Amino acid sequence: MPAVRHPQHDGDIIIAGAGCAGLSALWHLLQSPLADRRILIVDRTIEPRDDRTWSFWGPPDAPFAWLADRSWRDVEVRFPSWTSTQRLGTWRGPRRYHRVRSRDYTAAILALAERQPNVRLVPAAMLGIDDEHDGARVRTALGDLRAPVVMQSVGRPPGGPPARHPLRQHFGGWEVRTEHPIFRPGVATLMDFDAPQDDGTAFFYLLPDAADRALVEFTTFSRRPRDRTFYDHHVREYVADHGAGDVAVERTEYGCIPMEDRSWPQRCGHHVWNLGTVGGMTKPTSGYTFQRIHRHSRHLVDTMAATGDPAELPDPPRRFAFGDRTLLHLLDHRPELGRTIFERLFRTTPIDRVLTFLDEASSLAQDARMVAHLPLGPFLAAAAAETRAAWRDRRELDRAFGDTATSIQLDPAPDVHVRAELFEAPVGDIVAA
Ligand SMILES: Cc1cc2nc3c(=O)[nH]c(=O)nc-3n(C[C@H](O)[C@H](O)[C@H](O)COP(=O)(O)OP(=O)(O)OC[C@H]3O[C@@H](n4cnc5c(N)ncnc54)[C@H](O)[C@@H]3O)c2cc1C
Numbered sequence: 379m380p381a382v383r384h385p386q387h388d389g390d391i392i393i394a395g396a397g398c399a400g401l402s403a404l405w406h407l408l409q410s411p412l413a414d415r416r417i418l419i420v421d422r423t424i425e426p427r428d429d430r431t432w433s434f435w436g437p438p439d440a441p442f443a444w445l446a447d448r449s450w451r452d453v454e455v456r457f458p459s460w461t462s463t464q465r466l467g468t469w470r471g472p473r474r475y476h477r478v479r480s481r482d483y484t485a486a487i488l489a490l491a492e493r494q495p496n497v498r499l500v501p502a503a504m505l506g507i508d509d510e511h512d513g514a515r516v517r518t519a520l521g522d523l524r525a526p527v528v529m530q531s532v533g534r535p536p537g538g539p540p541a542r543h544p545l546r547q548h549f550g551g552w553e554v555r556t557e558h559p560i561f562r563p564g565v566a567t568l569m570d571f572d573a574p575q576d577d578g579t580a581f582f583y584l585l586p587d588a589a590d591r592a593l594v595e596f597t598t599f600s601r602r603p604r605d606r607t608f609y610d611h612h613v614r615e616y617v618a619d620h621g622a623g624d625v626a627v628e629r630t631e632y633g634c635i636p637m638e639d640r641s642w643p644q645r646c647g648h649h650v651w652n653l654g655t656v657g658g659m660t661k662p663t664s665g666y667t668f669q670r671i672h673r674h675s676r677h678l679v680d681t682m683a684a685t686g687d688p689a690e691l692p693d694p695p696r697r698f699a700f701g702d703r704t705l706l707h708l709l710d711h712r713p714e715l716g717r718t719i720f721e722r723l724f725r726t727t728p729i730d731r732v733l734t735f736l737d738e739a740s741s742l743a744q745d746a747r748m749v750a751h752l753p754l755g756p757f758l759a760a761a762a763a764e765t766r767a768a769w770r771d772r773r774e775l776d777r778a779f780g781d782t783a784t785s786i787q788l789d790p791a792p793d794v795h796v797r798a799e800l801f802e803a804p805v806g807d808i809v810a811a
Pocket of ligand 1: 394395396397398399400420421422423429430431432433434502503504505531532631632633634635653654655656665666667668669671788789
């Protein structure tokens with residue numbers, strides 16, 4: 379462990395937040411040589427929740443694919459005048475698009491935790507987290523908790539410049555049962571751009587279970603999320619236009635994910651590690667976070683088991699962050715180009731290769747080929763603006779956003795208010811206006 383056990387410590391590790399990232403850290407700890415450590419996991423509600431579905435791609439046996447309720451071999455992208463359906467798979471082998479429901483994920487990991495005598499579940503609202511001399515303190519409504527290491531997914535450390543492109547991926551969807559069979563159950567539609575683009579780059583996302591059952595989501599990239607009626611309206615129109623007939627809504631899902639151009643620190647002080655969304659694990663241009671959360675928490679646990687101290691996940695090559703900033707710049711300042719950019723991208727690059735790029739695992743030559751087909755003038759202008767800003771912001775980031783923060787203040791109120799303060803617009807669940 380990084381610090382000698384102190385009599386004031388309530389455990390060896392505190393996991394603050396039992397969402398996707400906190401439970402990922404817990405799961406990896408329980409699979410590791412650290413499985414017998416005294417672990418406390420704190421959240422305002424520690425119970426299975428059915429508020430999200432997490433999708434990701436990977437081999438049939440990808441981490442957490444065993445929890446998927448559905449996996450698709452074929453995916454497609456649709457534009458008003460053409461559609462491309464493709465089988466997933468790379469030279470390394472087959473790939474699937476997996477979907478894990480949050481209720482199955484939380485139920486499986488919490489059931490495992492409940493069988494461990496060394497794991498304590500603490501249902502409590504948290505007020506703050508402080509890095510201290512010999513560990514860290516989590517302030518909760520029930521009192522303070524201390525441990526040598528805190529892994530937190532509940533708050534962003536203060537400081538740093540405002541985001542240059544504070545875009546959000548905001549969406550709302552229905553799981554529907556339709557009177558008529560209108561879906562193709564073997565194919566997941568990642569983007570259907572037959573959607574109004576007035577509010578920003580917008581598309582529908584379809585995960586079908588059967589010809590008459592699917593999750594249908596309407597997603598927009600823009601600065602301001604909308605209230606639920608906005609997404610409901612578009613989903614209702616979409617299924618009606620596709621000849622659904624009568625529609626029964628079996629479940630709804632609304633969300634807001636930051637598309638941030640800022641890079642966020644993985645730690646706060648010496649003993650507090652930032653996980654998940656607040657640890658910067660969201661891919662800014664796609665919103666995909668699930669796989670990156672697991673890669674990050676596995677790395678922290680592996681390094682802690684090997685050396686006694688967690689270590690930061692190394693940064694990917696800088697060109698990926700630069701590419702994200704350039705695309706965010708365009709989506710923010712030239713939203714009318716959004717659909718054209720994606721159309722050119724998918725006309726010239728196989729979906730598999732785009733997914734490998736989103737994994738930040740593509741080669742420089744592959745990236746160059748992909749970018750060469752995109753609208754060159756606007757991309758060069760955006761890249762030039764981002765290069766200038768990178769020099770300026772770098773200095774600011776180093777000054778205010780390094781490892782200097784030692785305290786995180788939290789709002790004990792429900793997520794959406796906390797996240798509003800963190801991201802300058804609500805992130806997490808969207809509430810009715
Ligand atoms: C509806 C939705 C769908 C998504 N779908 C996908 C997807 O398909 N694929 C993908 O890769 N990503 C997806 N994401 C993005 C990302 O994977 C999720 O947001 C993911 O849940 C982030 O995990 P996290 O642990 O960082 O945050 P969360 O899962 O939100 O966990 C944070 C936890 O902290 C607790 N908490 C916060 N503040 C306090 C406090 N003060 N006191 C006590 N507890 C507190 C909350 O109760 C919560 O349990 C989706 C996001 C949303 C909102």
